[in-house]
Amino acid sequence: MTADPLVTLAGLGRYGAVDAVVERELVARLRRGDAGAFDEIYAWMRPRLWSFLARMTGRRDVADDLAQEVWLRLARNAHKLADDTRLPAWLFTVARNLYVSQWRSAQAARALAGELLPPEAVAASPFEAAAESQTAARVERAIAGLPPSYREIVLLCTVEGLAPRDAAAVLGLTSEAARQRLSRARAMIEAALGDLARYPGGEP
């Protein structure tokens, strides 16, 4: 007996792994163009993808545009998905590629405009002001302050709970390179958080 995808996906958090059989069924339904399957994956992955894009770009409006393009690409290419497609990894790969293209365009525009543009703002998270505690605000700031290549691996592995193998595939890295990059990113966060990282519950 196979699990009902709606029941299995409902309430699935960031770190829950979808049953492989359920994921294959969902992929098969997406390939057939089943609008219900699109609704399910949209409800499940939308906040994760958008949060990833907002934290990578630092801007909600840009994240809105990129997220919309991710879903349009899924609608366009769903019939070409392989049977064993890992959906979160596929969606994060598209999102990350779109982010890289957007970042390159922004860099090119900045280079063309030269000194006409104001200096780039110091890294800030779009969610820092909305953080519910000082700790959350400090962590948001520490993540926003990481170089993009380190920020993306922390967001994928630590925040979204992707397996290192899947994160490596999203980023086009070997598993070993991904592990090393994650380790360096953790060290940077630890340095940025200082005591907070050493004593998360308060000083002993």
Next chain:
Amino acid sequence: MTEPVDPLDALVRAALPPHDQPAAQIAATREAWRAELRHHHRARSWRYRLEAGAMMTAAAAQLVWVVGSLFGG
């Protein structure tokens, strides 16, 4: 059995909850991909392909007729 979670990872996870877009944006994006899905579904149907093929054939025939009238005997 669940793997032990590194305290730093736990701290980062707890501090960075997923955020969501405003309801209007969610609805707009949903409408956009649904329209794309409908368009894509229609574009892949045999009826659409036959209609497109018929239109292309008619256009080609008209072109031949125009060229024939201009340069033909």
